[in-house]
Amino acid sequence: MKNLKVWIIAGIGAGSSLLIFMMIIIMIIFNVNLNSSCDDSESAANNPTSATGASGSWEKKGSKAYNTAKEVFDFWVKKGMSGAGAAGIVGNIGGAENTGFVLDQKEIGGGSGGGLYQFTPYTKYLNDPKSDKSWSAQNQSEVVISLEPGTVKSYLSRTKTSSPGDAATNWMNMYERPSEKAKESTNGARRSAAEKFYEMFGGASITANESILGGTVDGANAGEQAQSDEESVNCGDDSTSVPGSWIWPFKSVPKSGPSLDTAQKFGNDGGFRTNSFHDGVDFGDATYNGDIHAVHGGKISKIVKPGEYGVSFYLVWETTDDGYGIAYQEFGNMDDIFVKEGDTVKTGDKIGVSRPGGQEYSHLHLGISKEKDLGKALGKSFTDDGTWLNPVDVIKKGLENSGAGD
Ligand SMILES: [Zn+2]
CATH class of the missing domain: 1.10.530.10 (Lysozyme)
Structure with missing residues (x-):
């Protein structure tokens, strides 16, 4: 869903003033050679x-x-x-x-x-x-x-x-x-x-x-x-579950919401992606990393592998009884995913892990759609027609309604 995350991570790491400078450089370089020094x-x-x-x-x-x-x-x-x-x-x-x-x-x-x-x-x-x-x-x-x-x-x-x-x-x-x-x-x-x-x-x-x-x-x-041993992988940690409510995917996100730059935010991304549309939110690993928690309870309907649906990395697709499709994505390998297809997860259960380190794809892209059909939702990845919702708005509203999360 995104291809400029490396720039974002680099920018965060370098500090906010440098970030602005880098963004300008990015804009210049982007048109010349996307890969000139990415990795x-x-x-x-x-x-x-x-x-x-x-x-x-x-x-x-x-x-x-x-x-x-x-x-x-x-x-x-x-x-x-x-x-x-x-x-x-x-x-x-x-x-x-x-x-x-x-x-x-x-x-x-x-x-x-x-x-x-x-x-x-x-x-x-x-x-x-x-x-x-x-x-x-x-x-x-x-x-x-x-x-x-x-x-x-x-x-x-x-x-x-x-x-x-x-x-x-x-x-x-x-x-x-x-x-x-x-x-x-x-x-x-x-x-x-x-x-x-x-x-x-x-x-x-x-x-x-x-x-x-x-x-x-x-x-x-x-x-x-350190990686999670397969033996120790668990599909849920009851102590962090808050059934029915919504929470942020990382514990480090304050209740008021994540701090994001333009390219990480939902919606108009400043021109980086097709149609300048970002269909979710990117939690950069320099700021947010570690265990990724289910933002809402539901069922793990599908784990998409690289190459399927035009997706480059692993994507966990959760569907909920109240009508949402939720995408957790850009996992580099299966060992970073703690759930399997068919699992039921409660709010707060561990979906997987995003590892810090500034590697190109070590971030969480969180997408929330009102379309539960994975193919249909991904078909609208770059279309701002209401299929994809702003995850920040959805979670904030959910937090208010449930009064949960801190
Ligand atoms: Zn993204």
């Missing part, structure tokens, strides 16, 4: 053919690129990845991120990222406690685990039995997190590279061993990257 992988990803020669070379046995690719593949297999899981990671590097497998590659096009995994800025690699500053394939991979243990662990779990192509898409969504535009243009290259690596390195005969990385992750796990 850690775009310059390379937008230009996947720029390294065609190098890209060809990883297919040649014995070449430097081939050897590095094999080293990366073997690293992840040793960590317990399936052949497909390891190929998915290597396929992302060879298919789009760093097609020449140049160990200390600086981001093509002048961005601040670098290395096999597009550490952004590249000093993120150098400054990690696990870094030996060698830029070796092995050490860079160690640092990836150090930086995002939860991501790596859930990726391993999700790719145990997947195809190499699906694994590549998963790694793109879960770790690389390029812009929507870069995703569209590079997903195919990432997938086909993963398939080639899978064949080249005998991926079919390698099965996953979750316990290896499980141990690694548990030992290394600390702080904000």
